Amino acid sequence: MTLPFEGFRIIELGAAVAAPYCATMCADLGAEIIKIESKRRPDNMRHASTTVPSPNGLDGGFLYNAINRNKRGVSLDLTTRDARQLFLEMVRTADAVVENFAAGTMQKLFGLGYETLRKERPDLIMISLSGYGATGPYKDRVAYGIVLESLAGMVQMEGYKGGRPYETPITYNDYISALHGFQLLSAALMRRGKTGKGVYIDFAEFEETLFLVPEGLFDWLINRRERTRDGNHNDSIPVHGTYRCRGIDSWVAVSVMTEPQWRGLCSALGRGDWLADKRLATRQGRIAQREMLEAGVTAWTSLQTVEEATAILQKAGVPAGPAYQINEALADPHVLAREVMAKDAMHTYTKGKHVPLTPLRLDGLPREMRTPAPIWGKDNDYLCRGLLGRVAEAVERMKKANVFY
DSSP states (O other): OOOTTTTOEEEEEOOSSHHHHHHHHHHHTTOEEEEEEBTTBOOGGGSSSSBOOOTTSSSOBHHHHHHTTTOEEEEOOTTSHHHHHHHHHHHHHOSEEEEOSSTTHHHHHHSOOHHHHHHHOTTOEEEEEESSOSSSTTTTSOOOHHHHHHHTTTGGGSSOTTSOOOOOSSOHHHHHHHHHHHHHHHHHHHHHHHHOOOEEEEEEHHHHHHTTOHHHHHHHHHHOOOOOOOTTOBTTBSEEEEEEOSSTTOEEEEEEOSHHHHHHHHHHHTOHHHHHOGGGSSHHHHHHTHHHHHHHHHHHHTTSOHHHHHHHHHHTTOOEEEOOOHHHHHHOHHHHHTTOEEEOOOOTTTTTSEEEOOSOOOTTOOOSOSSOOOOTTTTHHIIIIIISOOOHHHHHHHHHTTSOO
16 A cells, blocks of 8 residues: 555654654655654664664664654765765655754754755755754753753652652653653644645754643642642542552552442442442542542452453453563563564564564554664665766765764
8 A cells, every 4th residue: 555654755863762763654654654764863762772782883773763664874074165065965855854953053053944956946844853842941951851841840759748849750741841842843744745845843842841731730720739749649649659469579550530430449358338328429529538549459459460460450440450571561462462572573673573563553654664773874875876877986085084983
């Protein structure tokens, strides 16, 4: 089948997650992605998490190879004049540019900001996914996940009562920013198809993170009330958390908000006395008695395996499920049935291990990896000779001048 983004060419100058994963979703849908890196600033995911040896030390990163599937890769030092000229020629053939340098870096460091690039292609789309955006007093600050989460108020809401703030243990805002960047890029391509106009998109991950805490945000905007750290408790849900089950480090997650769910919980636990207790007749009443309810739920779950607790509660209409370790999640029959993972049979250095498939599911869309993540400089010749028509002598001259670095 023809893939939805087939025929689009997108240049990516990305590192870590936000820009690379945004571009990967375009690649999964058929766009040609040309990823540009240099040894001055290789994508830091090449060294992150689990790696295996590779001759140059850059091609054995499992996380990099999983995130950057279905792309071409070019090693281009944009601090050199020849590399900048090649880049401008690439832009003439491209539909979009995706980057996540610090705000303004494309212009300040390389002289390749949007106003410069659109002279080469007036209908170009460019999205910059920076920490704080291109305007405002913090635009030149250095950003990272925990800093953005803290600034947005997220970290202050996470943790236990009376304890210190906790960050999320994953690059949560990076992945959400990538998803929303992909949505904006898709909308911009659709708009250009209708109007013929390009656009510059200034995306601030800080703003994205701020809107990831809607409960705290609107509690303050409407009630002028600050959220405090309180473990897994939820202000509007009486029973909400993880409860210990029989076994080693075994837990079940349970959330009981509605009246039918409350009746189901009481039935599953054999607690007819809770239904008869007038203090528990309303949701607010149950919230006021939360400690008693949590003790009762824990007393019951501690006698069940996590599988037993999940099955009994689900049968009673109560939202419940196991709190898995990663290995358990990957072995879950639902995950297996949905074919979330597949073995990488392609990459030179990391093949043989399972990697995530694209989460984008369209009828007839192939979800398997079409090409592995690019090894360093894999498509330098494609760029010069295939795309831009440089002769062999010119390419050799640029190689000697470390244009491809």
